[in-house]
Amino acid sequence: MDLFNQNLIHSWQPSQSPRQRVKACTYLIRLILLSAPRTADQALGPSCIMSTAFSYQDCTAEVDEYLSSVSVSDDEPALALHWEQNALSQFVDAANSVDDSVDMPDWLTQPRGSITADSIVEDMMAFLATKAGGRFGRVLLAPNSVVQFGQLCGMFAYIENDAFVRAAAAGMSDGATLAKVFCLTKGSASAAVPMEFPPRENQSRRLFS
Structure with missing residues (x-):
């Protein structure tokens, strides 16, 4: 036995x-x-599973602990996120009212009427993490190779260009973004610098800046 x-x-x-x-x-x-078998996220400790912060700035000690266990450098950049609560609330209200004729993306787990700030951020992070080398809660994607970093930048644009996301974004205030994205090439949250995304080739709204 x-x-x-x-x-x-x-x-x-x-x-x-x-x-x-x-x-x-x-x-x-x-x-x-x-x-139970643990994922790479879970193997790093309970904080990786239980973190519910919407900004890396609200859990810098935990982020630093995670970063100390992975490789972060100019060749392996991390991405940290600060989700905007007011914009999320506006986005969620609009998303739950998007016309049924607009198809929802496959990566959204909740139907219209049941989308929340928690669910939309979790769904977006889970989708982004498919191209990342790892993930900490809702606020960090790391470690990443240069190729993965480039793929993640493309994933942000992919989310922004989705028809359902564009329809929901119409309910947000002018100039508002869902999240601010920061780049880390050192193993400390204090070293985060704002991302500089390349110019857009189309007119879709920027939701990550």
């Missing part, structure tokens, strides 16, 4: 009181989480 099954038997007995069963259940959940 393996260690997990032994713990399962010993921690859950029919004679336990309700309080003991709650404690046993909590223990088993923790055991399952610890024994």
Whole structure:
């Protein structure tokens, strides 16, 4: 019998009181989480999974801890994000009212009417992370090769050009952006510098700046 099954038997007995069963259940959940295969994100610690900050500036200590475990340099740049709360709120309100004739992108997980600031940021970060070397919460994409860095810049434009995203962006104030993006070539959040995106070839609205 393996260690997990032994713990399962010993921690859950029919004679336990309700309080003991709650404690046993909590223990088993923790055991399952610890024994389950972990992604590269999760292997770096609970802060990588649990961070819910909308800006890297709100969790600089955790960001620095993550950066210390990956390679960041001129050849392996990281991208940090500061999501704009007011713009997100406007975008979400408009997204939930976009006409049904406009198809939603496959990377959005919530249907019209159920989109929230949390869900839209999580969906966008998950989509961006498909081209990144790693991810910390909602605020950091790292490490990245030069090729991955270029692909991420293209992904921002891809999101901005989506028909559904453009329709939702119409509900935002003039000049507002969903997020400000910063580049890191050193292993500290304090070294972040604003990204300079190349000029646009079309007239779609800039949502990441």
